[in-house]
Amino acid sequence: MEDVTSDTPLPDVDTLSFEQARDELVRVVGELEQGAPTLEQSLALWERGEALAARCDEWLRGAKRRLEAAQAAGDAGDDA
Numbered sequence: 001m002e003d004v005t006s007d008t009p010l011p012d013v014d015t016l017s018f019e020q021a022r023d024e025l026v027r028v029v030g031e032l033e034q035g036a037p038t039l040e041q042s043l044a045l046w047e048r049g050e051a052l053a054a055r056c057d058e059w060l061r062g063a064k065r066r067l068e069a070a071q072a073a074g075d076a077g078d079d080a
Contacts, residue, residue, distance in 0.1 A: 013051040018059035025052040 013021065028049040036042040 021055040
């Protein structure tokens, strides 16, 4: 994965799969834990991490809705 602090453009967070966002988030957290050389780089990492965490949450909420819908459909079928 590309370095968020480099000049290379990163993929748009909205286009990432859950797994891609999660993996990049793990990398960003690791970089933050090691300490970025500058405050600006630390802020860029933090902002990217926040966006990645929101993307993961979006995927998880969607999966939960799908599971709940499947359970409701199964329960409705049991009532028939």
